[in-house]
Amino acid sequence: MIPDDQTLTEQGAPPTGSGRVLLLACGALAREVLAVKSQHGLGHMDLTCLPAILHNHPDRIPAAVETAVKEHRGNYSDIFVLYADCGTGGLLRATCDRLGVEMLDGPHCYSFFDGNVAFAARDEMAAFYLTDFLVRQFDTFVTKPLGLDRHPDLRDMYFGNYDRLIYLAQTDTPELQNTAKACADRLGLKYEYRFTGYGDLARALTSA
Structure with missing residues (x-):
C-alpha cells in the first residue's frame, strides 16, 4: 500500500547516476506516477515522494523540495520536480530555477x-x-x-x-x-x- 501521507521512496534497482532521472513528487501523486511509469516503460526513472500533507502547508513546499534536491542530486543525471505551483505563489518555481531543476507546469494538480x-x-x-x-x-x-x-x-x-x-x-x-x-x-x-x-x-x- 502506498503511504499517501508519508515520504515514499520507490523500491527497485539502486541509482547508477548516469542516465537516471529522479522524480521528486508530492506524495499525492505517487499512485499516478507509478502508473504512468509502468504504462510507458520509464524504468530509468526513480520516484521519491515528499509527504502529501504539505498539500495543506504550501509555504513549506519550496524548502522541502530544496532539501530533497540537494540530498539526491549527486546520484542522478537529472531531477524532475513533480509539483506545480501548488499555492507557493511562484516561490517553488524560483527555487527550482535557482537549483537548475525542472518542474511541472501549471498552477496545481487539478x-x-x-x-x-x-x-x-x-x-x-x-x-x-x-x-x-x-x-x-x-x-x-x-x-x-x-x-x-x-x-x-x-x-x-x-x-x-x-x-x-x-x-x-x-x-x-x-x-x-x-x-x-x-x-x-x-x-x-x-x-x-x-x-x-x-x-x-x-x-x-x-x-x-
Missing part, C-alpha cells in the same frame, strides 16, 4: 490533470475539485483539517460560495465515484464527474 490549456479555458470559479487521491483521503485532507468532523456548522463558512464539486478522475473506478458523490452530498454541492486520466502529468513524464 489543472495539469485536466490539461493546463483546457483548465485555463474553463469558467469554474465556484467549483471545488477532488482527484483520486483526495477522494480516498477526503477526511484526512478536508474534513478533519477544516474541523468539519467536530463543527459541521462550519460547512457554510467554508463552502457557501461553491456551487459544485467536480471529481477529476484519473481512473474509472465506480467505488471512487460513489465516494466522491457522497463527499459532494456532505458538502451540499452539486456533483460533476470528469474523467481526465493522467493529463499533462503523463505528457510531462514521457517527454522528460
